[in-house]
Amino acid sequence: MTTTQExxxxxxxxxxxxxxxxxxxxxxxxxxxxxxxxxxIADAVVVKIAGMAAREIPGVHDMGGGLSRTLGxxxxxxxxxxxxxxxGVKVEVGERQAAIDIxxxxxYGVPVPDVARDVRENVxxxxxxxxxxxxxxxxxxxxxxxxxxxxxxxxxDPRVT
Numbered sequence: 001m002t003t004t005q006e007x008x009x010x011x012x013x014x015x016x017x018x019x020x021x022x023x024x025x026x027x028x029x030x031x032x033x034x035x036x037x038x039x040x041i042a043d044a045v046v047v048k049i050a051g052m053a054a055r056e057i058p059g060v061h062d063m064g065g066g067l068s069r070t071l072g073x074x075x076x077x078x079x080x081x082x083x084x085x086x087x088g089v090k091v092e093v094g095e096r097q098a099a100i101d102i103x104x105x106x107x108y109g110v111p112v113p114d115v116a117r118d119v120r121e122n123v124x125x126x127x128x129x130x131x132x133x134x135x136x137x138x139x140x141x142x143x144x145x146x147x148x149x150x151x152x153x154x155x156x157d158p159r160v161t
Contacts, residue, residue: 041131043093047086050100050138053126054089057118059110061146063088064103098133105144116140 029036054060064087088103100123106115124135 041093041133043091044086046091046093046098046100046127046131046133047089049127049130050091050102050123051085051087051089053123054102054104054119055085057115057122059107059115060104060119061107062105062144064105065143093133096134097136098127098131099136100127100138101141102138103141103143105146106142108145108147112142116142 051063054063090101092099102119102123104115104119106112119140120138123138127133127135
């Protein structure tokens with residue numbers, strides 16, 4: 001879904017209704033130049049903005065559920081591939097408002113409520129500032145915790161030499 005905003009021009013004729021006088025038949029628009037027309041914001045735009053804003057917060061290790069993280073890790077290793085900034089982010093965008101759902105993996109040892117609060121504040125600020133949409137809610141699901149050493153490659157069974 002996309003959001004749109006529209007300004008409607010206003011026609012004005014002579015005050016006496018006679019049709020006589022200068023400017024008859026001309027359209028006089030009372031709206032400022034910058035507001036004439038429509039602006040559409042695609043869901044994908046809000047997804048990327050929210051994803052970037054969430055990743056800026058210390059304590060966020062990754063985003064998305066287990067399967068999406070696995071597929072994302074494979075995609076990130078493909079030469080020339082780009083990271084999926086929208087992984088773990090779902091949005092609903094209306095004409096003037098947006099609701100956002102985010103799935104997080106947090107670092108071990110960081111207070112989850114603090115990370116969730118910081119992510120929520122940063123996402124709302126970024127989306128509202130960049131798009132002009134009102135963010136009515138940011139729901140956060142913490143799906144996993146990243147433990148120290150989780151990223152180290154497996155070296156095999158330490159009992160076997």
